[in-house]
Amino acid sequence: MQRSKMLKLVWASLFTWLMAMGCGAPRLATDVSTETKSRLTVSAATSLQDVLDEIAHQFINAHPTIAIDYNFGASGALQRQIEQGAPVDIFFAAATQPMDELEQQDLIEPHSRQNILRNRLAVVAPLDSPLAIGDVSQLDAMRVSRLAVGEFRSVPAGQYTQQVFENLNLLKAFHSKFVFGNNVRSVLAAVESGHVDLGIVYATDAAISQQTKVLMTVPANLHRPIIYPIALVQGSGQPEAAQAFIDFLTTDIAQSIFQDFGFGAI
Structure with a gap:
């Protein structure tokens, strides 16, 4: 018990530094006003960054006394931070496994x-690439020397990609060609820069x-369903405000924004 309290104190004082070293510093998503009563820290998968930034504006209009700090990163890395006592109110993951493991604990x-x-996976290439593909099984016959994917251990997009290559019996053949990113946006950046021939990212x-x-x-039959779960983290100091944010994400307003960004409804 004493160790748990000590970990939370350490995290409270070093959280910003650890985020900068790992998944990026927490980012203010809503303006702070003198009327603000609650400030939530939402640890969310990197693939949610743009859509949650947009939703934040709508949420603060509906709940002007609640402010949001987003902490984006790979779901596996965010899971480990919570396990280590990071002061997080809400976890929004890009896969069920990290949430399952936190629930078990x-x-x-x-x-x-x-x-x-x-969500869905997409095969992407630089704009000037001459490569074309009609079926994912054709990857084996394509002249690809570098393929950007998410890290298999901690990035859900990488884990889904690993399942695709396993189901196609291509994992061994591509082992030396994989270029790993620590989140899905770094995979996308590698393709945008032209440093790789192809990448596999979320369709969004x-x-x-x-x-x-x-x-x-x-x-979709080549990998497990890509599901995004959300939950209140145990020990949140403001559970009512956190639940209000979770509830808002299920409203017609929020769901419409998710769909505008290409996400599918459950």
């Missing part, structure tokens, strides 16, 4: 857990890029 409030969104990330083109959407 009693680190989230089970009653607050909801599945919010779906591909849709916002102006420097890549989508060659194809990966068939």
